[in-house]
Each structure stands twice: as C-alpha cells, then as structure tokens.
Amino acid sequence: MTNRERAQAKSNESTVAWDPKSVPSDNLDTIRISPRPVIIGVMCGVLMALYLAVINGVADFPGAGAKIFKYVLMGGFLTWALVKMERKYLAKDFVQLALMGSAIISGVSAAIVAVGNLIFYGINPDWGFAKFAEADGTGLTAISYSAIQLFEVFAIGMIISFILIQFLKGRSGKEKI
Structure with missing residues (x-):
C-alpha cells in the first residue's frame, strides 16, 4: 500500500482533529476533538511557561528578545505537528485539519502560559512573567497580564500556523510542492 493509499484510507476514517461527518445530524453541538x-x-505550553519562569528567575529584567524566544519554541512544536499532519492526510483535507489542529495547539498553549503566570505569581510575585509591571503589588496586574498572554500566544500561534501551512500545502490543492 502506497503512502497516498494510506492517506486516502486515513482520510476516510474519523480520526481527525475535527470531522464534520462524525457529528450526528440531530445533535450539532457535538464535535470530536482528537x-x-x-x-x-500541553507540551508546548508547559515548555513555554517554564522557559518564561526560568528567564525571569535568572535575569533581573529579561529583555524583550528573551521573551520572544518562546515563540520560536511554539513554532517548533507547530512545525512538528503540521509536518506530521501533512504526511498523514491528503492535500484537500490538510488545510482545514491543519487550521483546526493549530487552533487547538495554540489555544491550549496560550491557556497554560496564562495559568502558569498566575501559578508562578501566586508562589512568589517575583516569579511572575511581568514583574516589571508589578508596581501596585496587587494580583490584578498578574491577572491582566495573563489575559494579555492568553490572546497574544493564541494569535501569534495562528500567524505561525498560517505561514507554515502555506509552505506545506500543495499549490493547487492536488499536488505537493
């Protein structure tokens, strides 16, 4: 069996990130998530949160470049996941499944980074990811920074995904680059 036949067989099964065929017609609220x-x-979010905690613990005032490196980590995880998906599914199914899978990966990573900030701030306020903004001494700044991180990580993860999908998908949707 060739790779293309295996991909066709896999695309006929309901083992995808989101499969509209697996949704019962009488209950449209059910969506299967792989x-x-x-x-x-989870792996990406934990690694990003630990990285931010380490650079905040080691450096007194980590620069913006050090904090942006977390997106290089996220890009590595997204590349790994999308390359695996590209090999598994046909080109016509790849874009939709890659967008849904990337949204799940980015959303889970963003939630873990936001919750990680609150946990590290709760343990020791100096361990929070935005200690330069903690002038008021209340936890309100940590909560607002966590909300900002939630949206920032999700948005940048999706931007990285859009760029990667353009390189991985076929030009006309039928053949690969």
Missing part, C-alpha cells in the same frame, strides 16, 4: 493536538499544546 487528543493529539491537545497533548502537543
């Missing part, structure tokens, strides 16, 4: 993007998102 655990693989969630697991990758």
Whole structure:
C-alpha cells in the first residue's frame, strides 16, 4: 500500500482533529476533538511557561528578545505537528485539519502560559512573567497580564500556523510542492 493509499484510507476514517461527518445530524453541538493536538499544546505550553519562569528567575529584567524566544519554541512544536499532519492526510483535507489542529495547539498553549503566570505569581510575585509591571503589588496586574498572554500566544500561534501551512500545502490543492 502506497503512502497516498494510506492517506486516502486515513482520510476516510474519523480520526481527525475535527470531522464534520462524525457529528450526528440531530445533535450539532457535538464535535470530536482528537487528543493529539491537545497533548502537543500541553507540551508546548508547559515548555513555554517554564522557559518564561526560568528567564525571569535568572535575569533581573529579561529583555524583550528573551521573551520572544518562546515563540520560536511554539513554532517548533507547530512545525512538528503540521509536518506530521501533512504526511498523514491528503492535500484537500490538510488545510482545514491543519487550521483546526493549530487552533487547538495554540489555544491550549496560550491557556497554560496564562495559568502558569498566575501559578508562578501566586508562589512568589517575583516569579511572575511581568514583574516589571508589578508596581501596585496587587494580583490584578498578574491577572491582566495573563489575559494579555492568553490572546497574544493564541494569535501569534495562528500567524505561525498560517505561514507554515502555506509552505506545506500543495499549490493547487492536488499536488505537493
């Protein structure tokens, strides 16, 4: 069996990040989500949160460049996941599944980074990811910074995904680059 035949057989099964065929027609509130993007998102989010905690613990005032490196980590995880998906599914299914899988990975990663900030701030306020903004001494700044991180990580993860999908998808949707 060739790779193309395996991909065709796999695309006929309902083992995708989001499969509209698996939704019963009488209950449109049910969407099947594969655990693989969630697991990758958890790994990515934990690694990003630990990285931010380490650079905040080591450096007295980490620069913006050090904090932006977390997106290089996220880009690595997204590249890994999308390359695996590109090999598994046909070109016509790849874009939709890659967008849904990337949204899940980015969303889970963003939630873990936001919750990680609150946890590290709760343990020791100096360990929070935005200690330069903690002038008031209340936890309100940590909560607002966590909300900002939630949206920032999700948005940048989706931007990275859009760029990667353009390189991985076929030019006309039928053949690969």
